[in-house]
Amino acid sequence: MAAPKIGSIIEFTTNRGLAYGVYTHKHSDYGYLLRMFKGFYETRPDDLNTILKNDVVFSTFFPLAAAVNRKIVLVAGVVEIPEPLSPFPMFRAGNYNAKAKTVDQWWLWDGEKEWMVPELTEEEWKYPIQGVSNDSYIIELLESGYVEAGSLF
Numbered sequence: 500m501a502a503p504k505i506g507s508i509i510e511f512t513t514n515r516g517l518a519y520g521v522y523t524h525k526h527s528d529y530g531y532l533l534r535m536f537k538g539f540y541e542t543r544p545d546d547l548n549t550i551l552k553n554d555v556v557f558s559t560f561f562p563l564a565a566a567v568n569r570k571i572v573l574v575a576g577v578v579e580i581p582e583p584l585s586p587f588p589m590f591r592a593g594n595y596n597a598k599a600k601t602v603d604q605w606w607l608w609d610g611e612k613e614w615m616v617p618e619l620t621e622e623e624w625k626y627p628i629q630g631v632s633n634d635s636y637i638i639e640l641l642e643s644g645y646v647e648a649g650s651l652f
Contacts, residue, residue, distance in 0.1 A: 502564055502567075503522050503531065503563050503564060503567055503574055504522070504577055505522060505523065505524070505525070505580065506521065506522065506523075506577045506578050506579060506580050507521070507522045507563075507574045507575075507576075507577050508520075508521055508547045508550060508574070508575040508576050508577070508578055509521070509522060509533060509563065509572050509573070509574060509575070510543065510572060510573040510574075510575045511572055511634065511637060511638055511641070513539065513638045513641055513642050514638075514642060515539045515641075515642050516539030516540050516541055517539065517540045517541070517542070517543060518535070518536070518538070518539055518540075518638070518641045519535075519536050519538075519540075519550045519575065520533040520534055520535040520536060520561075520637075521533065521534050521536070521550075521551065521578065521580065521584065522563060523580055523584050523585075524587050524610075526560065526610060529560040529629075529631060530560050530561070530562060530563070530631065531560060531561050531562070531563035531564070532558060532559075532560055532561075532587075532588075533558065533559055533560070533561045533563070533637075534555045534557075534558050534584055535555065535556055535557050535558070535559070535637060535640075535641060536550055536551075536553040536554065536555055536556065537553045537554045537555075537556045537646075538550075538553045539641075543575055547575055547576045547578050548578055551578060551581050554646075555584070556640075556641070556645065556646045557627060557640060557645065557646070558588055558627040559627065559628075559630065559631070559632040559637065560630065560631040560632070561631065561632055561633075561634075561637065562631070562633070566634055571634050572634060587609065587610040588626065588627055589607060589608070589609055589623075589626045590607070590608045590609075590610075590626055590627055590628065590629035591605060591606070591607055591608075591619060591623055591624075591626040591627070591628060591629065592605070592606045592607075592608060592613075592628065592629040592630075593605045593606065594606075605617075605618065605619050605623075606629075607623065607626070608629050
């Protein structure tokens, strides 16, 4: 099976129907970046560009090539990446204090460098959380209606 290409629409089967994301970037350390869209479908849309009209509810890195090879997800087709999703997104990450149930320190990451910030601004709260997700977790987030800190991408 051919490797996924930038612009590949990725199809996840969930208990609520088919859900979709688009592969927008590949990072040397984190791998494939997916932008997951709001909404579920009974069947795959004939025009995959209609999926791109939905809001992006979260972004995450995902072991896409392995998932495609194992038929965990399907490549539904390839589209042109919409302009708002073309730039690599800024991510946020934090040092979680389990005892206090808070984040003690926040970091921002632009895909190349990271830096510490004393606290997140309102805008920075909208950045996706830096990390790699598996298919089960992505499906759980989608089915629960999760929207990452109000972020559209």
